Amino acid sequence: MIFRAILFAFICLPISAHSSNVRVHERIFNNGLKVLVKEDHRSPVVVSQIWYKVGSSYEPGGITGISHMLEHMMFKGTEKYPMGEFSRIIAENGGRENAFTGRDYTAYFQTMEKSRLEVSFELEADRMRGLKLDAAELKKELEVVTEERRMRTDDKPRSKTHEYFMAMAFSNSPYKNPVIGWPSDIANYQVDDLQAWYQRWYAPNNATMVVVGDIKADEVFTLAEKYFAGIKTSVIKPLKPQAEIEQQGVRKTTIKLPAKLPYIVMGYKVPVLNSIEDKSEAYALEVLAGILDGGSSARLASRLVRGKQIAVSAGAGYSMMSRLPELFMLDATPAEGQNVFELEYALKQEIYELQRELVSDEELQRVKAQVLAGAVYERDSNFYQAMQLGMLETVGIGWEKVDEYVEKINQITAEQIREVARKYLLEEKLNIAYLDPQPIKEHKQTSKVAGGRHAN
Amino acid sequence: MRISFISLFILLFSQSAFSAAKIQHWQTSQGSPVYFVETKGLPMVDVRVIFDAGSARDEYQYGIAALTSALLDTGAGAWGADEIAQRLESVGAQLGSGVSRDMAWVSLRSLTEEKLLDKALQTMRVILTKPAFNEKDFQREKNRTLAGLKHREESPGALAGIEFFKALYKDHPYAHPASGVIETVSGFSAEDLRTFYKQFYVLNNARVVIIGEMNKQQAIDIAESLIVDLQSGAKPEQLADVPEPSKGVTKHISFPSTQTHVLAGLVGMHRKDEDYLSLYVGNHILGGSGLVSQLFAEVREKRGLAYSAYSYFSPLLRKGPFTMGLQTRNDQTTQAAEVMQNTLKAFVEKGPTEKALIAAKKNITGGFAMRFDTNSKLISYVSMIGFYQLPLDYLDTFQQRVEAVTVASIKDAFKRRVKPAFINTITVGGK
Numbered sequence: 070m071i072f073r074a075i076l077f078a079f080i081c082l083p084i085s086a087h088s089s090n091v092r093v094h095e096r097i098f099n100n101g102l103k104v105l106v107k108e109d110h111r112s113p114v115v116v117s118q119i120w121y122k123v124g125s126s127y128e129p130g131g132i133t134g135i136s137h138m139l140e141h142m143m144f145k146g147t148e149k150y151p152m153g154e155f156s157r158i159i160a161e162n163g164g165r166e167n168a169f170t171g172r173d174y175t176a177y178f179q180t181m182e183k184s185r186l187e188v189s190f191e192l193e194a195d196r197m198r199g200l201k202l203d204a205a206e207l208k209k210e211l212e213v214v215t216e217e218r219r220m221r222t223d224d225k226p227r228s229k230t231h232e233y234f235m236a237m238a239f240s241n242s243p244y245k246n247p248v249i250g251w252p253s254d255i256a257n258y259q260v261d262d263l264q265a266w267y268q269r270w271y272a273p274n275n276a277t278m279v280v281v282g283d284i285k286a287d288e289v290f291t292l293a294e295k296y297f298a299g300i301k302t303s304v305i306k307p308l309k310p311q312a313e314i315e316q317q318g319v320r321k322t323t324i325k326l327p328a329k330l331p332y333i334v335m336g337y338k339v340p341v342l343n344s345i346e347d348k349s350e351a352y353a354l355e356v357l358a359g360i361l362d363g364g365s366s367a368r369l370a371s372r373l374v375r376g377k378q379i380a381v382s383a384g385a386g387y388s389m390m391s392r393l394p395e396l397f398m399l400d401a402t403p404a405e406g407q408n409v410f411e412l413e414y415a416l417k418q419e420i421y422e423l424q425r426e427l428v429s430d431e432e433l434q435r436v437k438a439q440v441l442a443g444a445v446y447e448r449d450s451n452f453y454q455a456m457q458l459g460m461l462e463t464v465g466i467g468w469e470k471v472d473e474y475v476e477k478i479n480q481i482t483a484e485q486i487r488e489v490a491r492k493y494l495l496e497e498k499l500n501i502a503y504l505d506p507q508p509i510k511e512h513k514q515t516s517k518v519a520g521g522r523h524a525n
Numbered sequence: 526m527r528i529s530f531i532s533l534f535i536l537l538f539s540q541s542a543f544s545a546a547k548i549q550h551w552q553t554s555q556g557s558p559v560y561f562v563e564t565k566g567l568p569m570v571d572v573r574v575i576f577d578a579g580s581a582r583d584e585y586q587y588g589i590a591a592l593t594s595a596l597l598d599t600g601a602g603a604w605g606a607d608e609i610a611q612r613l614e615s616v617g618a619q620l621g622s623g624v625s626r627d628m629a630w631v632s633l634r635s636l637t638e639e640k641l642l643d644k645a646l647q648t649m650r651v652i653l654t655k656p657a658f659n660e661k662d663f664q665r666e667k668n669r670t671l672a673g674l675k676h677r678e679e680s681p682g683a684l685a686g687i688e689f690f691k692a693l694y695k696d697h698p699y700a701h702p703a704s705g706v707i708e709t710v711s712g713f714s715a716e717d718l719r720t721f722y723k724q725f726y727v728l729n730n731a732r733v734v735i736i737g738e739m740n741k742q743q744a745i746d747i748a749e750s751l752i753v754d755l756q757s758g759a760k761p762e763q764l765a766d767v768p769e770p771s772k773g774v775t776k777h778i779s780f781p782s783t784q785t786h787v788l789a790g791l792v793g794m795h796r797k798d799e800d801y802l803s804l805y806v807g808n809h810i811l812g813g814s815g816l817v818s819q820l821f822a823e824v825r826e827k828r829g830l831a832y833s834a835y836s837y838f839s840p841l842l843r844k845g846p847f848t849m850g851l852q853t854r855n856d857q858t859t860q861a862a863e864v865m866q867n868t869l870k871a872f873v874e875k876g877p878t879e880k881a882l883i884a885a886k887k888n889i890t891g892g893f894a895m896r897f898d899t900n901s902k903l904i905s906y907v908s909m910i911g912f913y914q915l916p917l918d919y920l921d922t923f924q925q926r927v928e929a930v931t932v933a934s935i936k937d938a939f940k941r942r943v944k945p946a947f948i949n950t951i952t953v954g955g956k
Contacts, residue, residue: 111566112898144816153826156816161884163891166816180895209829216784217832220852224782226679327781329675365598366610375599375606378665381672402676405668435614442617442636445569449899509678510781 091448093458093468094286096293100302101274104293105458105468106286109451115282116451117189118178119197120459123270125250126172126243126393127308131257134250135266137170138214138258143177144168145206147199152206155192162188170248173392174463180452183283187292193278194296197271204260211255218249226328226504234334234502235396237322242313242393272303279459281451313338313394321501328506333409335416336396338498342389342466351389352477353485354397354493359436360428360486361385361399361419366435369401373415379407383416392464397494409503423490427483440478546897548907548917549741555757559733559748560911561741564900568637570737571904572646574653574752575912577761578629578725580703581842586717588670588705590725593718594622594629595666600657609648618645620652626699627842628912629725632904637738646747654754656722663715674707682852684778685786685953692774692949693792693846697767727758732911736904767792767844773949785858785954786850789865791947793847796840796913803938804838804847806930809885810877811869812836812849817884823868824851830861836869842913847943855955862950870945876936890924 094106124136146152159166162185168177179189222228232247239245249255278297280289316338342351361369362385369383383401401412447453458468549561580590598620599606613620618635631653635645677683687702694700733748770791794804805813812820812835824834831851839845849869853861877885897903897920910919 109566111564112894114894114898153817157884160814160817160888161891163888163893163895165892165895180892182891182894185891209826212829213825213832216830216853219783219854220832224681224784327679329678330672364610364614366607366614371607371610374669375665378668381669402672405672431611431615435611438615438617442619442641445567445636446619446634448567449569449901451898 093471094290095468096290098273098294098298100298100300101272102276102278102293102297102300103462104278104290104297105280105462106284106289107279107281107454107458108284108286109281109448109454110283112451113183113283114180114451115183115186115280115284116178116180116455117186117193118176118279118455118459119193120174120176120277120279120463121270122173122275122463123175123266124171124173125246125248127270128243128246128250131254132250132262132266133246133254134214134248135254135258135262136175137249138210138255139263139266140168140170140175140177141210141214142202142207142263143196143200145203145210146201147195148201149195149199150192155196158188158192164189172244172248174460176459176463178452178455186280186284186289187296190292190296194300197273197276197297197300200267200271202260202263202267207258207260207263211258214249214255215252218252218255221249222247226326226506227332229326230324230332230334230502230504233322233324234336234500237320237502238336238338238396238500240314240316241311243311244313244391244393244395268303270305272305273297273300274302275305277459277462279455279462281455281458311393316498316500318497319499319501321503323503323505325505325507327509328504329509330402331409331506332400332402332504333412333416334398334400334502335413336398336500337494338500339387339395339397339493341391341393341395342470343392343464344394349477349481349485350489350492353481353489354387355389356433356436356478356481357423357486357490358385358387358397359439360423360432363436363439368419372419373401373412377415379404379411379415383412390460390464390466396500413501420490420494424487424494426487428486430483433481433483433486437479441475444475546903546906546920548910549744550917551745553733553749553752555728555753557728557731557733557748557752558911559735559744560907561735561744561748562903562907563740563744564736564738564903566738567900568738569634569900570637570642570735570739571632571634571900572649572737572747572751573630573632573734573904573908575628575630575732575734575908576725576730577627577842577912578721578730579624579627580701580705581626581698581764582721582725582761583698583701583705585709586705586713586721587701587709588703589709589713589717589721590624590629591704592666592670592710592713593721594624594631595670596658596663596718597622597631597652597656599662599666600659602651602655602657604648604651606662609652612648613645616641616644618648620645620649624703626703626845628908630908646751650751650754653726653752658715658719658722660715663718667710667713670704670710671707674704674710677704681780681782681784681953682786684780685788685951688776688778688951688953689788689790689848689949690846692776692951693770693790694767697765697843699767699841699843699845723756724758725761726755728752728755729758729760731755732908734904734908734911736900736907764843770944770947773947775950776952778951778953780953780955782954783855784852785855785952786852787858787862787865787950787952788848788850789862789869789948789950790836790846790848791943791949792844793838794840794942795844796842796909796915798840798844800938800942801840802926802930803934804942806882806885806889806927807872807877807935807939808836808838808847809889810881810935811872814885814888817888819872820849820851820865820868823864824861828864830857830864834865858952858954862952866945866948866950869943869948873939873943873945876932876939879932882930882932882935886927886930889927893924
């Protein structure tokens with residue numbers, strides 16, 4: 070099942086390159102549009118993705134989630150291709166399409182048989198500037214997005230816990246807001262808000278087109294020239310930095326919701342590739358995440374799930390490619406008879422050990438072997454390769470970094486891992502949320518989500 | 526102009542499809558079928574061993590197939606779970622196992638470099654042929670499964686799914702969820718798993734699928750050595766037929782969620798069903814084509830009632846379900862469910878328009894290459910062809926068979942197979 074507007078709240082893509090690098094062709098048009106092409110001739114298909122530098126972390130208070138709302142509205146038609154035509158034409162050409170919004174990007178994609186790329190370019194170029202926003206359509210689509218929010222967050226205790234957790238962990242960084250937006254913001258978008266957001270961010274000089282597949286780079290550039298080169302440049306006002314203030318002590322919150330299992334999520338404020346001076350530190354944090362959660366042999370599965378048997382599941386993750394400083398995340402579900410506080414203790418013990426002792430050579434090699442193999446496996450998917458390029462470019466790291474990944478990971482030593490553990494995984498930068506399950510009882514009233522009904 | 530362009534495209538495409546998925550087939554010296562596709566361009570291989578050992582084989586021990594599968598890599602031969610994981614991950618290999626209603630599988634993804642691949646395959650072989658089912662691992666995995674089953678009770682969608690299958694399949698082995706239920710799983714012993722394994726993980730019930738950058742001889746050797754140590758065993762008995770659909774039921778389960786999940790449907794078709802293509806293409810128009818389907822248009826685009834609205838057939842060895850689904854704010858459940866039912870009724874009565882059928886065919890045939898444009902997708906297709914004994918040229922002839930579907934054949938198939946009076950409707954949510 071594929072639905073329009075997949076929402077990727079957090080994408081933890083371990084970006085990788087591969088030993089035999091396939092060349093990425095780059096062309097920047099005079100209007101500022103960057104086009105990246107990677108040829109992959111294994112299958113007669115081509116994926117095209119257009120990435121806009123806008124997402125929930127660009128949004129001011131009051132209109133959180135508007136990037137995602139606009140993404141929905143982007144399927145509602147232009148002067149040239151009225152409502153429904155975009156999807157109808159793509160479908161008739163055998164294409165698959167969708168879109169996704171994250172904290173740092175909004176992207177639209179089509180996968181087509183290779184000879185149909187032009188169809189997708191023409192439509193995508195048209196809606197970069199030609200979108201017609203209609204109040205009646207917005208009213209309906211607000212309901213759709215509210216249903217989406219209910220499905221993704223409101224009725225899922227863990228998703229809700231994550232939402233509260235992020236809102237607590239960040240004081241003023243826009244990462245505190247959910248990608249889909251707060252309910253009362255969703256309920257109160259006006260056509261003007263969307264129009265302004267569209268005009269502000271949808272421009273060739275704020276976009277990257279990525280094409281991967283069975284096609285020659287020159288052909289792609291010729292097509293891109295034909296459809297995109299004539300689009301006028303906009304003045305893109307620089308984004309305010311909204312740098313997170315320093316956290317001065319541990320923060321904890323308890324979330325009580327009808328649920329069956331307790332759950333704990335923890336996050337240390339850490340820098341990312343974008344924000345760090347010594348870039349190797351970001352790679353060291355990435356390897357550190359692998360030591361904890363890089364497969365079934367990694368420490369959390371081997372020690373907490375199997376060894377001590379105190380967790381039924383436990384994980385760790387770090388998104389080094391975020392645009393803004395991030396959280397190094399840990400989460401776990403207690404085994405029967407255990408509780409979240411015992412898990413908190415055990416997870417912290419794992420962090421202390423990383424600060425105290427060097428990881429073994431064997432462990433380090435295993436993480437590196439998986440990264441190396443992963444770089445081959447991910448080339449199985451054109452879509453994934455396009456995502457890597459698009460994301461790196463859109464968050465401001467630059468697509469060229471894709472080729473450095475394996476090598477940079479390979480250079481990381483046990484000492485560097487201990488060093489970043491000591492430097493960044495600090496108690497005063499720690500945030501914790503506990504999900505405290507309440508009995509699941511049917512309540513008799515018609516359920517109301519704050520704000521959700523304002524739209525009626 | 527447009528038509529000639531399309532037909533030219535299909536002609537060209539059929540050739541490349543052929544080379545993209547040329548399935549080679551043989552049997553191991555002990556008689557297990559092997560399916561192999563040689564790919565080029567990436568030094569990797571996917572290997573999957575499949576068994577007729579899904580949850581339909583659970584009998585009254587609901588969930589035993591799933592737990593047996595989950596135990597395989599937690600101890601085998603002389604190795605414990607840690608050693609197995611270390612062996613695989615030190616060479617960058619990825620092992621997986623799982624079950625569906627029909628199937629159980631163990632899969633491996635590895636680089637093809639000889640030293641790495643050998644170690645990965647050797648590990649997989651021991652997991653397949655000498656699983657230990659140690660008491661300690663068993664207790665832990667059982668507890669983890671039980672926690673998962675408890676977690677499932679947080680989800681109105683999951684609860685709706687369970688009730689839906691119960692309503693459709695009653696006493697049939699497809700009725701219960703593949704992961705089991707708390708009442709049955711808590712009663713399992715390690716010995717139960719061993720018994721299940723011995724009966725179903727046998728040569729006469731195994732098929733091997735290999736997709737990767739290697740030649741046929743390498744694939745022959747891999748398949749041969751991988752399962753050589755399995756017991757011969759016997760083919761499982763024929764799975765019971767699914768009773769014909771009869772008058773549908775409507776059931777509501779109260780749940781403190783903001784949305785109500787609605788599932789509606791009936792027993793549909795099996796993998797080799799004579800109505801397969803008419804139902805498949807018809808459903809594509811009704812609710813299977815994502816953003817352009819009728820259900821999507823009626824429920825979401827016109828009325829804003831739900832984020833997702835869809836329908837699909839899940840063809841299985843026996844007749845799998847036809848399912849329509851949506852989720853909507855509690856107070857508009859009746860309205861949304863009615864829109865869904867009316868859309869179905871209209872479709873069954875009138876069938877699709879000629880125009881809609883042409884558009885659907887263009888979408889299916891024009892997007893055909895995307896169904897197996899990665900090794901991951903390809904191995905799923907080839908496993909399906911192997912497991913359900915579909916013709917080896919299934920993929921090559923698929924587009925032709927889609928082209929042969931007519932408005933009349935869709936109308937006829939839906940009239941006979943999807944009777945609105947037989948539709949079961951399950952709702953889970955708040956009032």
